[in-house]
Every structure is written in C-alpha cells, then in structure tokens.
Amino acid sequence: MTQVSPGERCALRSIEVHEQLAGTAGHVDRGYLAVEDAGPWGRAGISESGLGETGASLESLAKAAGVKVLVMRATHREGRGHPVRRRVLAAVHGRRRRLVGFSVGEPAELLGLNLAAYAGDLCDIHPEAVEIDHPLLLVCTHAKRDQCCAIEGGPLARSLARAHPGQVFECSHLGGHRFAPTALSLPSGAVYGRLDLESATRALKLAADGMVEPRSLRGISALPPVAQAADVALRVRLGLRALDAVDVEEITVGEDHTAVRLRTADGETWVARVVPSASAPRPASCGRAAEPSTSHRVVALTPP
Known part of the structure; x- marks a missing residue:
C-alpha cells in the first residue's frame, strides 16, 4: 500500500x-461483539476477514439484534498467529453495562450465539461466557x-x-x-x-x-x-x-x-x-x- x-x-x-x-x-443500540482474527482485514472488516462467509452472516444477524460486530487481535504480531480457539468479547453498554468473554473453535459456532442475551442476561450468549471484571x-x-x-x-x-x-x-x-x-x-x-x-x-x-x-x-x-x-x-x-x-x-x-x-x-x-x-x-x-x-x-x- x-x-x-x-x-x-x-x-x-x-x-x-x-x-x-x-x-x-456511531450510535449502537445494544452493544458490541468482538471476534479474534489475526488478519489481514479487508476494507469491509469482519465480512472480509479470516472468518470468511461466517463473518458476513454474523454481521447481518448482529445488526438485526442492534449489536455492532468488530474483529480484534493482539497488538504484537507474535501474539496473533491463528489460534485453535478464537477469543470473543460481548458487551452491553448503557445503564446495563456488562462485559463477558469466551472462545469458539470453528467460526460457524458464532452463528449459534444467543444474541437475544443482549436484552437479558449476557452470560447466556454462550455456555462458556464468563464475566470480565476490568475494562x-x-x-x-x-x-x-x-x-x-x-x-x-x-x-x-x-x-x-x-x-x-x-x-x-x-x-x-x-x-x-x-x-x-x-x-x-x-x-x-x-x-x-x-x-x-x-x-x-x-x-x-x-x-x-x-x-x-x-x-x-x-x-x-x-x-x-x-x-x-x-x-x-x-x-x-x-x-x-x-x-x-x-x-x-x-x-x-x-x-x-x-x-x-x-x-x-x-x-x-x-x-x-x-x-x-x-x-x-x-x-x-x-x-x-x-x-x-x-x-x-x-x-x-x-x-x-
């Protein structure tokens, strides 16, 4: 470039x-979902990332739920690689602030996330979701x-x-x-x-x-x-x-x-x-x- x-x-x-x-x-209705991906990222972000078609599908599902999806990665190249399991962060903002984390194996697993949890108990988004107690x-x-x-x-x-x-x-x-x-x-x-x-x-x-x-x-x-x-x-x-x-x-x-x-x-x-x-x-x-x-x-x- x-x-x-x-x-x-x-x-x-x-x-x-x-x-x-x-x-x-930007105004985001309910919260955020960030999925680990080492990159490179195309201009469109998650839909042009290592998640392939899953990224575009997840973005569409999340948008319907009022959630903004991002891809994220470690700041240093040696900390990136292509992990067996991807870290995922989910956050509800506003007055009901909450942040949870979990990991997934295959990208397709992301399409089974319970995005309705953004309007309820965010820990229900994934069976392994645990509270993150620091920003x-x-x-x-x-x-x-x-x-x-x-x-x-x-x-x-x-x-x-x-x-x-x-x-x-x-x-x-x-x-x-x-x-x-x-x-x-x-x-x-x-x-x-x-x-x-x-x-x-x-x-x-x-x-x-x-x-x-x-x-x-x-x-x-x-x-x-x-x-x-x-x-x-x-x-x-x-x-x-x-x-x-x-x-x-x-x-x-x-x-x-x-x-x-x-x-x-x-x-x-x-x-x-x-x-x-x-x-x-x-x-x-x-x-x-x-x-x-x-x-x-x-x-x-x-x-x-």
Whole structure:
C-alpha cells in the first residue's frame, strides 16, 4: 500500500479545520461483539476477514439484534498467529453495562450465539461466557479502511498494551477515522478520538472506576449523536466524569434546533440547544477530496 502524503491525511486535515469531536460516535443500540482474527482485514472488516462467509452472516444477524460486530487481535504480531480457539468479547453498554468473554473453535459456532442475551442476561450468549471484571480498550488500526488508523492507531495500541497487558487490543473500523487514533472502551461503549498515550492511559484508568475522559470523548455510543454532543458539553461544563453522572431524559426536535433535556446524578436538570453547524471542508478518508461536514453544535446549555 502506498502511503498517502501528510496533505492527504484525513486526521491531520480534520485538526486543521478544527472539526469537533463531540457527537461523532456511531450510535449502537445494544452493544458490541468482538471476534479474534489475526488478519489481514479487508476494507469491509469482519465480512472480509479470516472468518470468511461466517463473518458476513454474523454481521447481518448482529445488526438485526442492534449489536455492532468488530474483529480484534493482539497488538504484537507474535501474539496473533491463528489460534485453535478464537477469543470473543460481548458487551452491553448503557445503564446495563456488562462485559463477558469466551472462545469458539470453528467460526460457524458464532452463528449459534444467543444474541437475544443482549436484552437479558449476557452470560447466556454462550455456555462458556464468563464475566470480565476490568475494562478493555480497543484501538482502531484498520489500515485497509483508512491509513490514519494504522499510522496513528498502531503505535498507540502497542505502547498501551505494553503498559496494560491483557487490556488493549487492535480492532477494525470504529467509524470516524479522521479522528484517529480512535478507540472504544468496553463495556461502557465510550468512543474516543485524537488520543495520545497520556489521554488514552487516562481513559483506560478512569474506565476502571466507571468514569470517562470528557475532553477526548467523541460520544457514548448508546446515545444518538445529537445527545452525545449534549452529554459531552454538560460533562465538560460541570467536570462530570462518572458514566452515570448524566442521564438523557428527552430529545425534542424543532425546526431550527434540537432540545436535549439532561439530568445529573445530583438531580439538576439542564437543557442543551443543539444546532446543525457547517464546518470547513475536510476529507472523510485519506486521499479523498475535501468535502463539507455538519456537526451537532451545542449553542446553549441552561437550566430549564
């Protein structure tokens, strides 16, 4: 693969035009499923991985269940190989946060997973599923999807994994590669962007206490993007890090803005006025032409 020039790097151009992070995480209804695969990964991720047709079938089944599927792998090549059994992670985010792990032998076994467990007891997803009592961080290094993810994400994932063995993996496309390095914290579903070693380490350590790092937060993926923007704005305003410190109570779409009603754990109510805001053109991916973008901008944050 021919490496793009700095001027064609989407992550660098996004920074240059001051594109905002908040409100840019993809909305995932119930949670995540990550399956170990050494790679290489094609542009489409799990459907173009070593799982073959099983990957595409699993992705379709999971999407119907409101679950986002990723492929993951160890950060160092010597830790990858092609294991006899593949590790699998399943996480429910939102208020019912839970993370379990298990392994499968043949890829076809993945098609028998009980995806209804995402709406019930997640341990029922597989007979061998066991609780994982510490957070994990999945860093996007999906080079075939975008070069910035490999250039920025790869070194970060390796450095983090050395300092936090067993807690950091590489993963396929999380969306928004122009914010690379991007990462997903499980089980919270918090999606981060423009990380460096310091901010990523802080995010991982805070996750152990059920907290997030608001200033690197693209959004909590259980929320739709407009609510993500409001949630992050209130967290930054009040210095709130606990995942359960903010609850989105109501989203009201108006003609020229969206009102997001939020309540803090202390019982305070706030209303965020969110408007669509055009930003300067930037490429959505490395090597592509610059194009305009629209963000969810919080223009007012007040008590009702």
